Amino acid sequence: MSNRKLPRLLQTPAVLLLLIWMLVPLGLTLYFSFIRYVLNSLRKPEWTTPSISNWRGFGNYEYVLNSKDFILAIQNSLFIVCSILFLTVILGILIAVLINKAFAGRGIVRVLLISPFFVMPAVNAVLWINMILDPVLGLQGLGVQGLNGLIASLQSAPGVGWFFSLWPQFEPISFRASQTSAYAVIIMVTWQWTPFAVLIFMTSLQSEDEQCKEAAILDGAGAWSQFRFLTLPHLGRPIAIVVMIQAIFHLSLYAEIEIVSRGNGNKNLPYLIGEFANNNIGAASATGIFAVILANIVAIFLLRMVGKTLME
């Protein structure tokens, strides 16, 4: 027993530091979430300093639950995170399998594929919303314009003109509108994070046993069966890793939402926290606690699901 004491003693400072690192912010958030604490109040100046005498109980939580954006923020958080996870995992697997084959210029293709990951989130959002998704000046607007022009010119063409006269005028989609801004966020974050998934899946594919594949070929497995029964189970653990890491990152998306629509009709929990934190720290802290609970539920749920479906 005694020979374990020394190592424990030596570990203590590191463990304590980590505990403080984690517990102090969490403890402060919990504390703020139970008191009245605002940054600026002319009517009640005593609320501007955090103090136990301003105790509010679950009042902040009630206030947050009853605020009009809370349910939307939860739904939106889940919608955005799940959509991004779904898209990045599918795209990641497909691209990783594709570039796992040997072809000329594979090294360059790999570097190019990874590059979106190096773009800063805010820059990514500005580029996408202004240069690509903008309904007038962006690639989207120009594309729709071009398509409409092409159809208009084909309507007077002999032979096929009647067919194209049946076509409607296409309307470009405005991704800054409240209903569609979540899609814009999903698109740009998927573009940015697919390389991450590709990178992880690619390294995992390289450790796949070639003899197993040969055995499967001899056993009569076609390309699809090899993928379904060998490659996909082999990717089970990397998929779990990608899902977990991305879930953590995307639950805290902020820059993209701010830039696309300034939270108009498209808020997630961090954005809501940001809005509350303009003045009401108590409510912001209560929302933060909700976010912690949501993150835990999502992590447990997703990991279970991935584990069950792929590990058989």
Add this chain to the structure above:
Amino acid sequence: MGSIQLKQVQKKFGETEVIPPLDLTIEDGEFVVFVGPSGCGKSTLLRLIAGLEETTSGTIEIDGGDATAVPPSKRGLAMVFQSYALYPHMSVRKNIAFPLRMAKMSQTEQNERIEAAASALNLTDYLDRRPGQLSGGQRQRVAIGRAIVREPSAFLFDEPLSNLDAALRVGMRMEISELHKKLATTMVYVTHDQVEAMTMADKIVVLQAGVIEQVGSPLELYHTPRNLFVAGFIGSPKMNLIAGSEAEKLGAHTIGVRPEHIDVSKTEGQWKGTVGVAEHLGSDTFIHIHGIEGCDPLTVRAAGDVDVKYGDTVYLTPNAALIHKFGPDGLRMS
């Protein structure tokens, strides 16, 4: 059914010719062993038969039909790999069921075949385990089970025992031999271990640098090796190859004497030498003898109770009727 014929089969990797054009016939029901030092092309030859490698030229016929362009899964062959190549995410049952599942066999027939294979290979208690939870020998049995259930026309074994420890290897050797007797299916077996070849084969194919040096039954190879390479490769301990004046006395370039065909005496004999290391195995003693011209050391296989020590002077007499003579081209002189 399971006869395999290779006609002028050649394999090149880029510019390197691994297997120069080669002919070989494997009869139905035969246990054929490809043996040779590592890098001699024996595994490549097996992979060519399996269809995992494409031939550069020549034809492979299975059961009389041209199979050169037939995809591996349609050749009706089952292969057991050196690394077992089990599917790590599936239970033993699912591993064995995999080829049947791919063939879209009914569930009841699948179960019947799996049960039969599992009981034949003593795997019944392990069917629900993962390959990672099995020992090397058990994994090898699962790999064999996965091959058996398909009821292939021939089995291909690629050094299946080289990852097992010595004791297990002897056991598995027997099991595979027994399996061959029971199933009477053609088996093609690749190994670098001539003991495995000698003990298991109906027919041994000795390969060197992609070239077939000799084809024959184990005893044919032992008694009449066609050339120096086969003479030195088959038999344990190795045949003593003596060049120089002793060989010239018999009108040959090199003579070969197996260690078991030399008598040891302390008083008189044809050759005189000193004892080096003596390996006492109990049943036999392998004595390495120095000082004999043209072959140093010379190995003698003597009785287990022979009384020699390091440094003793001994006299050796080879059994004249069992001396192999080879000409300057390395070929056997009749």
